[in-house]
Amino acid sequence: MTSSSSNRPRARVPGGFRDLTAADLVARRSMLDTLQRIYELHGFEPLETPGIEYVESLGKFLPEAADQPDAGIFSFQADYDEWVALRYDLTAPLARYFAQNAQNLPRPFRRYQVGTVWRVEKWAPGRFREFMQCDFDTVGTASVAADGEVCMVFAQALEALGIARGDYRVQVNDRKVLNGLLEVCGIALADADTVGAVLRAMDKFDKFGVEGVALLLGAGRRDESGDFTKGAGLNATQVDRICAFLSAGGRSGSTADRAGVLATLATAVAGSATGEEGVAELTEIHELLDAGGYGSDRVAFEPSIIRGLEYYTGPVFECELTFQVPDDKGRMRSYGSVASGGRYDGLVERFTGEKVPATGGSVGVDRLLAALQAKGRVSRDWEGPVVVTLMSKRRAPLYQAMVSELRAAGIRAELYLGTSGFKAQMKYADRRNAPLAIIAGGDEFDRGIVQIKDLRLGKELSADIEDRSQWVADRPAQVEVPRDQLVASVQAALAGRLIG
Template sequence: MNMSSTRPEARAPRGFQDRLGPAIAAEAELIHRASQAYERWGFQRLDTSAFEFTDSLGKFLPDKDRPNEGVFSLQDDDEQWMSLRYDLTAPLARYVAENRQGLPKPFRRWQAGPVWRNEKPGPGRFRQFTQCDADSVGVPGPAADAEIIMLACDALEAIGVARGEYSLRINTRRALNAVLSQVSSSGSQSEEERNGTILRAIDKLDRLGTEGVTALLGEGRLDESGDFTKGAGLDAASIERVMAFVSAGQSDNDATVMALEKAIGNTDMGLEALSEIKAITAVMERCGFGGDRATLDPSIVRGLDYYTGPVFEAELNMTTPDGKPLNIGSVGGGGRYDDLVARFTGESVPATGFSIGVSRLITALEAAGRPLLGQAMGPVLVLVFDRDAMGDYFELAQRLRNAGIAAEVYLGGSGLKAQMKYADRRNCPVAIMFGGDEKEKGIVSIKDLRVGKKKAQAIKDNETWREERPGQFEAPLDTFEKIVAETIAAEV
């Protein structure tokens, strides 16, 4: 039998990532910074299971054309269907419904963890990704929404996205519903189906532009591949009304409110939506959160169907190192969802929240040329000159570990040049050299690899580099641990 024909191809599934220490450290640091902001606002941490019963999650994902309706599902041994959570909000609703008698009211929690979506992957769009959320449950009224928006701004800035490098755009589903109540369409779609088609069309405005969205609001759109997407079937006047609404965003929030007053119309629902928007911006302005941080934008609808009121979305205003705009979509979003807990209890429970797309945000910051957050420092590397002296090297490494310093003895089979290359790839701050000369003198040679790398950039030839040995010095064998600790702690 030819064994080679049975070997699987080594490949990762599309939309899933393998990650090493630096990427994992960056994610942990981003979550840590965001969580500090969340906790400053009084939110406590919660963790829920990766799996939920499928009927608990509900059918809220915007991508209706994928197998399993956008989730990864399996049947357990008692034939109940379970699915990997597609976000952290649906499990929160289940948790609140299940534990509502013992929870403080309102219940304010933050959570971070992986989620899974059975959707087509793309740039910055993964099938498994990490989110970091903050939600308030049991909080009616626009002040709670304003708080979440301000918290989102604080969290992004705590992560290191400076003011002006992001925009948090705000809309309300109530305003859009006021517009939808005044449109008419042809065809056999129910009102719910038609409105869902309109929402998904508007959500594609950034990608398809006004022409593409107009087509999807009408009979449909033929894309570049020749595939036809059926539209909402709105008549010309209704299309004009919807497009006037989504295009009402102006240079400042006051001007946008004035444009919305014209686009929404003088209906009870429209007046209620405008009152909600004004109340949110009033609270934010009192706290110093003006248009340089959060702006009204009627084109924001958010894809998930469970939103019932204000919705908001965060995007980065950055460029790539070669000056091109960073087109990676939203890196966070949220909104009000007053009916999600009611799926379990039958009683409406007001709730609002915001989610940072950790994986996408890290991808975006890397694309913008930003160094990874929490750059993981490797261990001190004890170089090996003589394989018969491994006991000496391990003793040095153990002394460093006993002093609280991460340390590793090089156990590969390569020479000094390859060992130094290994130290560079591991981001080691220091290398320890203990050969025959050092042993005879009772010293160790310490090479500060960070200083050495910096100084070496100014040295043009190998001879000078060998003579100067940048960043290298000696320390007494008896106290070398202290010198190594001071070297690592020093500013470079």
């Protein structure tokens, strides 16, 4: 509490962190309410694990953490015997929770969690070290019906949020199908370098198309800038086979429905037991989706979905928004991925030694919110309260009574609490984005009336009307009403019926 300016802390947040204000928070709350409702509709129940876990509970699942268990996470010891850290996702804590409570939990255990996670990553505009995830998982069943449900939840959630069919695509692939493809192409799964190069190449299908992937699978690809990326070194037969596989899905521009993609995949992996098992899984998911009323327009099979294969063991999901939005440079682009997931088996086993199959999905809260804002599906503004201006401190109780009446009627309202004059109060109401200001001075009190000023109208006017003075003269955005009609008049004004 020093008064010397040199000792004062500078008011700022650490890099990678940010403050969120009313408009974003209200939009996010509305979005999360919908997601939670859809998760609960599908039988998932809420769980909240703590923000801090033992480092050894979190495991080494971040790519950065291959060598150091605490790389990429905020870790510290405080007064504990072992290191603890802020969680970097909601899946590792779920595995810890399930392992800790396995005896008392129903199987399958189906939970969702909305929560903040933290990562020590490079920060940049739009890229933060603290963000929110919204996950749902089914733990303790190998049934692919649980995987089918992940797709249904994604589709239901997006539609409930106002994303129309045709504007999104839930895309499904299966790690076993991919492994089967590699097998029939004669690529040994143990050859991690080649497998990695092939999968990275396949993952570029969306970006470079079939020709680009063919180059990356073969000798290599030179980009427009002249940079050369070495290829996976496959021969022409192998490349053709993989490219035919990739082209079976909707990303290639074909309109293949799930049954059609399944037929192509079955041919592509024929002879590989693993691959055939994957096709059988997808077939079962397909039948459940059909029975649930989820056609190929909502959930598609997409062979070019790769994702983090070291983590996932069966079906994988990626939820893409297909409508166009301008990118940083103003070019129109598909919005891209807003949610993903897959089947994973190793997480609980880490703790207990018991194999516990699990599957689930995760919604990227910030990305989805930005998409909804781009689509106009959530409000971008926070409308402030009705502001009762204060013309005389002596009469404060009279103004207070007005505010209390408005609130009792459920109208968001406040008494101006500062000490400035009328002009500053109107500016304040404007900054608060108040819809209405209530004005009453000595004259109004004497006459038993109040003035209601519509501030929204004023804003619309300044934006739209050329000859504002004339418009206002014809149609003033302010009316006087009897004091005892305050509440009814404000309700009418909020409903847009202020000016007769």
